[in-house]
Amino acid sequence: ERVAHTIEACRVAGVPLKFTAGLHHAIRKPNRPGYPHGFVNLFAAGILSAARPESFPRSRLLELINEENAESFTFDDYGMGWNDVSASVEQIREGRKLFTSFGSCSFDDPRADLRSLGWLAATAWG
Numbered sequence: 001e002r003v004a005h006t007i008e009a010c011r012v013a014g015v016p017l018k019f020t021a022g023l024h025h026a027i028r029k030p031n032r033p034g035y036p037h038g039f040v041n042l043f044a045a046g047i048l049s050a051a052r053p054e055s056f057p058r059s060r061l062l063e064l065i066n067e068e069n070a071e072s073f074t075f076d077d078y079g080m081g082w083n084d085v086s087a088s089v090e091q092i093r094e095g096r097k098l099f100t101s102f103g104s105c106s107f108d109d110p111r112a113d114l115r116s117l118g119w120l121a122a123t124a125w126g
Contacts, residue, residue, distance in 0.1 A: 003037065004061040007045050011053070011098060017046065020103035026113045027070045039102045039110065040073060041065050044082050046099030051091035070117050 010017040019042045027038040045064045049056035056064075064082055067073075074081040079088040087095065104110050114120035 001062060003042070003065055004058050007049060007061055008058055011046065011050050014098065016098055016100050018101050018103065023102045023104045024106055024109040024113065026110065026117055026119065028066060028068050030068055037065065041067055042102065043099055044073060044080065047080070047092055047095030048082055048085050048087050050095040050098055051087035052085050055085050075119065
């Protein structure tokens, strides 16, 4: 609830927000200690609520933040979406001015998680 409130408050006030502290996984993982947030959930909540504020009362933000099904998210050359709400590439660009980055004490875990979902291709660098 506090995370949804913070995203909403930052969006309304136009205050940039960095998500930080232990965001190792792309999507919220119920079977992990502490039930950690997913960095894709948080960015999607910020960007989609900025692009479509009328579609995101706090209860809907909370639903997106708690989403555990990676198949609920879509990404393509034109933008991103979650269930029935989408944002164009331009709306993502604008949203990233407010929702700037995330922190993780691991460089490898977020990349590995994105690869396991098929959202990031392996490169020559691993």
